Amino acid sequence: MDLLILPLYGGTVYDWIVALGLSVAIALGVYLIKPLLIRRLSARAERTATQIDDGIVRALRATRVWLIVVFAASLGSRYLELPDAHQRLLGSITAVAMFLQLGFWLSAMFQFWLDRSRERALASNSGAATSLAAIGFIGTAVLWTVVLLVALDNLGVNITAAVAGLGVGGIAVALAVQNILGDLFASLSIIVDKPFVIGDFVIIDDYMGTVQHVGLKTTRLRSLSGEQLVFSNSDLLKSRLRNYKQMQERRVVFSFGVLYDTTAEQLERIPEIVRELVAAETTARFDRAHFFKFGESSLDFEVVYIVLSSEYNVYMDIQQRINLGLMRELAALGVGFAYPTRTLRVETPLRIAPDAPASA
Numbered sequence: 001m002d003l004l005i006l007p008l009y010g011g012t013v014y015d016w017i018v019a020l021g022l023s024v025a026i027a028l029g030v031y032l033i034k035p036l037l038i039r040r041l042s043a044r045a046e047r048t049a050t051q052i053d054d055g056i057v058r059a060l061r062a063t064r065v066w067l068i069v070v071f072a073a074s075l076g077s078r079y080l081e082l083p084d085a086h087q088r089l090l091g092s093i094t095a096v097a098m099f100l101q102l103g104f105w106l107s108a109m110f111q112f113w114l115d116r117s118r119e120r121a122l123a124s125n126s127g128a129a130t131s132l133a134a135i136g137f138i139g140t141a142v143l144w145t146v147v148l149l150v151a152l153d154n155l156g157v158n159i160t161a162a163v164a165g166l167g168v169g170g171i172a173v174a175l176a177v178q179n180i181l182g183d184l185f186a187s188l189s190i191i192v193d194k195p196f197v198i199g200d201f202v203i204i205d206d207y208m209g210t211v212q213h214v215g216l217k218t219t220r221l222r223s224l225s226g227e228q229l230v231f232s233n234s235d236l237l238k239s240r241l242r243n244y245k246q247m248q249e250r251r252v253v254f255s256f257g258v259l260y261d262t263t264a265e266q267l268e269r270i271p272e273i274v275r276e277l278v279a280a281e282t283t284a285r286f287d288r289a290h291f292f293k294f295g296e297s298s299l300d301f302e303v304v305y306i307v308l309s310s311e312y313n314v315y316m317d318i319q320q321r322i323n324l325g326l327m328r329e330l331a332a333l334g335v336g337f338a339y340p341t342r343t344l345r346v347e348t349p350l351r352i353a354p355d356a357p358a359s360a
Contacts, residue, residue, distance in 0.1 A: 027072035034063060051116060055109045062108035063101065070097040096151045103147035110139055137216060183217040186233035190214055195237075200245035204231065250307040250315050251287075256326065257298025257338040266335050267291050270301060273333070277325040278305045281318050298338030 038060050045053040074094040114136045191214070196202050200211045202221070209221030209229050219236055221229040231239075258270070274289040287304040294300070307315045330337070 023072040027068050030068045030072070031065070034060070034068075051112075055112045058112040059105040059108045062104045064104060067097050067101040070094055092155050095154045099147055099151040099154065103144055106143055106147075107140060110143065111136070114139075182234040183232055186237050187214065187216045189237060190219070190233060195241060196243050196245070200243055202244065203242040204236065204239050244310065244312075247310040250310060251304065252307060252315065252319065253302065253304050254319070255292075255300055255302045257295050257300045258330070259336045259338050260297075260299060262299060262335050266333055267299065269333060270330070270335070273326070273329045274301070274303050274322075277322050277329070278303075280325075281321065283308045283314060284318050295338070297341045 038057060041053060041057050041060065045057055070093060074090060190196075196211050198211050198214065202208065202211060204221075207221070207223070207229055209223040211219065212222050212228070213220040215233075217233060219231050219233055221231070223229055258267075270291070271289040275286050278284050278286040285306040285308060287306060289301060289303045292300060292302045307318060309315070327337075
């Protein structure tokens with residue numbers, strides 16, 4: 001028993017045994033109670049319509065073991081009479097651990113909100129995934145920046161000087177990673193301005209495809225032939241982009257030529273034939289058809305009509321029926337389609353040299 005009353009740094013051996021036992025008991029108790037509490041809250045959350053309890057469950061799952069250990073050690077140390085300097089150090093460690101754990105809890109709840117918002121928004125807005133991904137990245141970065149600054153301030157670090165240093169250092173870092181930052185700001189511009197969203201069919205210079213992913217640095221398209229096209233966001237905004245998903249109607253202009261031996265009466269009849277062919281299409285609206293040019297080897301007509309759909313296959317089906325109808329109607333009218341020809345006229349008679357006398 002004399003061993004238990006021996007002095008040992010801030011107390012006796014007995015005091016240290018009690019403090020250690022208390023810390024272990026608290027840590028073990030919290031560690032065992034945590035999964036039981038999560039299961040009970042999860043079962044309760046499934047029976048309620050509110051999402052708050054689901055978020056609390058997600059946050060509790062993010063509780064770290066090291067927080068439990070630090071918290072238990074802090075409570076156990078209350079039984080000891082440690083020097084003031086060590087008490088302050090242990091208090092600072094406990095406070096930092098609490099701030100870090102608070103960051104994990106808030107981050108888990110924020111991620112839970114993002115996941116639920118993404119599920120609700122994607123049904124009506126295909127660009128929600130892109131916007132929420134950027135919000136998640138920025139929100140998480142801001143959250144952890146605040147948590148770390150508060151933790152450093154609790155440790156006695158002059159965060160005013162640290163923030164000023166970050167400003168100077170940030171300029172140097174920005175110069176070093178200006179291309180990456182350019183892509184990042186381009187991504188934010190895409191999210192805010194929405195020139196396209198996921199699922200849109202776009203043409204970028206000589207490339208075309210369906211937008212599959214808009215990231216913080218790159219945008220990925222799936223081309224018509226199946227391969228994936230990857231564009232830098234900053235380069236993408238500098239390009240000329242055509243978004244066909246936003247198109248409600250398609251204006252179609254096409255031309256054709258007939259032979260020069262076509263009579264004026266036949267030429268007058270051709271626009272009427274075109275009007276009738278387009279009017280027969282339920283998803284098309286006739287605009288105009290004109291004999292507009294004397295070509296090099298053809299009399300040229302220009303036709304304009306509107307397809308009342310943005311679907312490319314619908315447009316191609318209509319154009320095919322119009323083309324086949326033109327071939328039938330013009331053949332019945334006795335008019336032929338022109339093709340490139342050249343007629344050579346010789347103004348002077350062609351003289352053929354007489355046969356040369358046979359040599360002996």
